[in-house]
Amino acid sequence: MAEPIERITLGYIKEMKPFNYCPFCGSMDIFFDDIKKFHCKKCAFTFYHNVAAAVAVILQYEDKVILIRRSEEPCKGKLDLPGGFADPKETVEDAGKREMEEELGIGVNNLRYLGSYPNIYEYKGVPYNTCDIFFYSEIDTLPTNFDKTEIEELVLINPLEVPDEEIAFESTKVGLRLFARSV
Numbered sequence: 287m288a289e290p291i292e293r294i295t296l297g298y299i300k301e302m303k304p305f306n307y308c309p310f311c312g313s314m315d316i317f318f319d320d321i322k323k324f325h326c327k328k329c330a331f332t333f334y335h336n337v338a339a340a341v342a343v344i345l346q347y348e349d350k351v352i353l354i355r356r357s358e359e360p361c362k363g364k365l366d367l368p369g370g371f372a373d374p375k376e377t378v379e380d381a382g383k384r385e386m387e388e389e390l391g392i393g394v395n396n397l398r399y400l401g402s403y404p405n406i407y408e409y410k411g412v413p414y415n416t417c418d419i420f421f422y423s424e425i426d427t428l429p430t431n432f433d434k435t436e437i438e439e440l441v442l443i444n445p446l447e448v449p450d451e452e453i454a455f456e457s458t459k460v461g462l463r464l465f466a467r468s469v
């Protein structure tokens with residue numbers, strides 16, 4: 287029996303403060319509200335470190351799904367879903383299709399929305415709060431021309447048999463559970 291989705295928590299939140307100086311005037315007298323707002327007390331520069339939209343796609347092949355083993359930090363060596371950040375002025379559906387082409391070398395249509403879940407993605411010392419948006423699609427041929435700079439290997443696996451400790455991000459566990467409940 288799967289763990290209820292509500293009980294999955296982001297257990298690795300740590301202090302988020304990517305700025306030590308005001309990027310506008312250089313003052314160290316900056317304030318961070320511990321959520322998203324930076325404010326310089328000297329020049330009133332204000333920056334919102336808002337949530338970034340990220341897309342992950344669960345690709346079903348027969349009775350299994352495709353996971354990727356990450357070849358880069360963060361979470362190098364762990365299993366993840368293919369996907370990535372939405373670019374400025376891009377829909378999340380287009381981001382999902384673009385990422386499948388870039389990462390896996392395949393065209394995907396009929397993306398079906400499964401749900402979303404917050405995540406923290408730390409890249410080069412900067413923690414990004416993301417909203418991970420999960421889609422689902424079926425494919426009838428396995429990708430062979432995947433991006434080997436980002437992906438160590440593709441893993442074809444029953445979504446209910448993925449060991450939790452092998453999964454890169456908490457939100458990915460949620461995505462796989464949303465999928466398992468929808469099919």
Ligand SMILES: [Zn+2]
Nearest residue numbers: 308311326329
């Ligand atoms: Zn300033």
